[in-house]
Amino acid sequence: MDAVIELFISTAFVASTLRLAVPLMLAATGEVISERAGILNIGLEGMMLVGAFTAVIGADLTGSPWLGAIAGAAGGAALASIHGVIVIRWAGDQVVSGLALNIGALGITTYLSRKILGTGQTEVAHFEPVNIPILSDLPFFGPTVFGQSPFFYFAIAMAGLLSWVLFRTRLGLAWRSAGEDPDALDSVGVSVARTRWTALLVCGAMAGLGGASISLAQLFTFIENMTGGSGFIALALVIVTRWRPLWAVGVATFFASADALALRIQALDVVAIPFQISLMIPLVLTLIMYGFAARAGRSPSALGRSWLKS
């Protein structure tokens, strides 16, 4: 019993949960915005990977992790703009375009990292945990929750901000209309294409930051395919959030806790579960959560449908 308590209620467990949740929060929040505006972005994984890469290059060149993070956001947004040209400008198939971007992102980051960074691992300027004054002195989990990397606070702030924009501002109304009824949006004289572009670029930048949070706040370097499927997980989590940005924080944290549990089980060696089997827990859990959400929720009506002015 003590072992079970040790598994869940420990600062190490909370710390690794929050650390693992950050990239998912950022990417899932971005995808919520994009899908709300009607653009399915399967290329989320690729945008995270490119973001992780450009962030390392940026931090390496400038010596500043902050500029690195901006480079990460820019890298994600750049890949998103290719998606935009294909699916908004040309009204091409959104799923296929996203898949192509994932393959391309893996290819180009692997290629360029060997060209630029070489095969050895170069540690670059990175983020240290930031302790929030007073709060980080709170007992129990204070130092853990309020001693995270800047990405953690940014992710939560962005989820709040984007939730407000989505539900309380004109831009948010336009995003939601572009995803529910683009014809209606067009009929009141707002450009559907421009509206979808802004949502998609926000998504790309958020995914890029998600990737940067892995390379600049966890591993301090770039490794081939280092996002390892986080983008695909975030994509599934978006359905569980039922397309609400703030929920992305909770859902990502819940998923990350399962992931952290898998790692803890290994570290503590309390139950004899093989590593690979414990890694399946979060995937199976996502599948189950998705199963419930798929029946309860309704996706934006025009999600995945291209729209051209007639």
Add this chain to the structure above:
Amino acid sequence: MSSKRDALGLVLLGRESFVVSAVIILGLLLSLVMLAVTGADLGEAIPALLSGAVGDARAFEETLHQSVPIMFVGLGVAIGLRAGLFNIGGEGQIYVAALAGITVSQWLPIDVPVLAVALLLVVGIIAGGVWGAAAGWMRAYMDMNEVITTILLNGIGFLLASWAIHGPLRDREGGGFPWSEKIGEPFRLPVLDVGPLTMPSGFLLALCAAIIVWIFLDKTVIGVELRTLGDNHDAAAYAGARVPLLVIVAMACAGALAGVGGVVELSGNQERLSDFFSPGYGFTAIAVALVGNARAGGVVMAALFFGALTAGASSMERIAQVPASTSLVAQAIIVALLVVARSERLGRWVRARRQLAAALDGQVA
């Protein structure tokens, strides 16, 4: 004059084979530009690429080896696409099938080669089929998008195989590598001599699979029903098709084909299961199915092309020190261009020009 030139262009744009060839050539050119810009020596890289793809008998065999798994999986993706479903689960289906295959080959060490290979194929069909059908069932009865579920099932399938080769199936004399023992001799698919060339027998099996898929999709009732489902979901339901069943059948077929691809790769090429058994065959197969326009014949051609590209790229890495991951970039560019070529806007533009040309012809006459 200009209307004649336009007319020719419009006819060509309407031809799938022309569009695909143009996209491939443009995609390859853009990839070469990328290589040149990043400082690769094209004078060294291009000959290395060609010699690795079709330079000699060994290169030719390697190209065929590379095209076999993506041909099988691509045929499965094509069946899904015709039914309006997207099987992104090739990776997972390959791994569970190969895992089932190597396990059964150790349980039932049959000595008769023909029987052993037949058993292996059946096991691959069942394991891959179940993995695909699971996604079909979730789509049909739980309203879960197969794009997401197959991606999650990929992870689960890979972890199952990875667990087995780190644990119960690990080759204890494998020099410390986490991989399975080699599959038993009778279970292996031979490489055949064809005149001056050599050909993996798995390639013949893949061609047979292509013929079966062609007959299935074009000549059987259920194949026609699947295509109706892909064209118009509501119409298929109205016409009395059992939509949930069809969805499950389509995904099961897709999974079964990927599963056969997995066991054929196991017995005809790699012979052991490892963590890097599939270097993304499931994803390349999607490019194969799309470039092949979801038709059996097209898939065969596209698989050969991408197989040659992969074989050529690894020789480019060996000889010209250009990372093989460039073949992924080429794949991505080709698929992205293809999406644009088949996009709504371009289709609309071609139709408009066609109407204009027809109207002008009417005036002249």
